[in-house]
Amino acid sequence: MRMEMQNIKILFQKLDSYCRYLSLDKWEREDLIQEALLKAMENYKDKDITPALLKKIADNQLIDKLRKKQDIIGIPVKEPKAEEKNLTSLMLAEFLAEKLTFKQGIVYLLVEGFQFRLKEVGELLNITETAVKSVLFRARNQVKKETIIVKNQHDEDKENMQRLYYEVLKREDPAILINSIYKNILLAKEEKKYLSQQPMLMAA
Structure with missing residues (x-):
């Protein structure tokens, strides 16, 4: 049985609060949270999905996005x-x-x-x-x-x-x-x- 909606909502709220500390705008936050939740649900059991795990996944997702941006630009930003x-x-x-x-x-x-x-x-x-x-x-x-x-x-x-x-x-x-x-x-x-x-x- 997959995670209940109530639990997903709680995790979403906690991760949203965390993403605000990164000064991400509303759309960036929502995209990052959805990606992190989907990745967690695809790769972990429900009981193992915690706020700490989602934070780690979100960090890695954001780092990847930033690296891709730099690769596309092709010029290191001073x-x-x-x-x-x-x-x-x-x-x-x-x-x-x-x-x-x-x-x-x-x-x-x-x-x-x-x-x-x-x-x-x-x-x-x-x-x-x-x-x-x-x-x-x-x-x-x-x-x-x-x-x-x-x-x-x-x-x-x-x-x-x-x-x-x-x-x-x-x-x-x-x-x-x-x-x-x-x-x-x-x-x-x-x-x-x-x-x-x-x-x-x-x-x-």
Whole structure:
């Protein structure tokens, strides 16, 4: 029995949301989604068709389309088009989210991507320069490895990290990453404060 319409609709919506991050227009999105769904249904069992699989198929489809465009033109484009640049940013964001912990991703992007000094990164994260060096060393090693070994990282966390990295890379703006750091610090403080109040509330 083939996939139910309700499941197809859910997958379509999730993939449509993903394609919006690539800044594709309505027609391009619909074509890409339909192609990805058809390819998935032709080559995989229903139970194996997940949003993650469809994203991978859509990425590959889009890469193929871009390569064909370049072959037809026959001239390498000096300045990458917006969709090519966005796709590159998206693929890099996905790679970093899969390979690195959140702290490693922050340090790696700020130092390698935006040329921040170790001291500056340490001040942002409230850790020593030596600690930043250690995190950066581990991040570089992780990036070089072929296998993905990040443990205890939920899919939702990875997706949030990927979205954050993508926005940072697409806009070429480290301020987005820095704002996220401060938000996480504030949330951690609030959580710590809440937990410290629990014994008092229980006693009352």
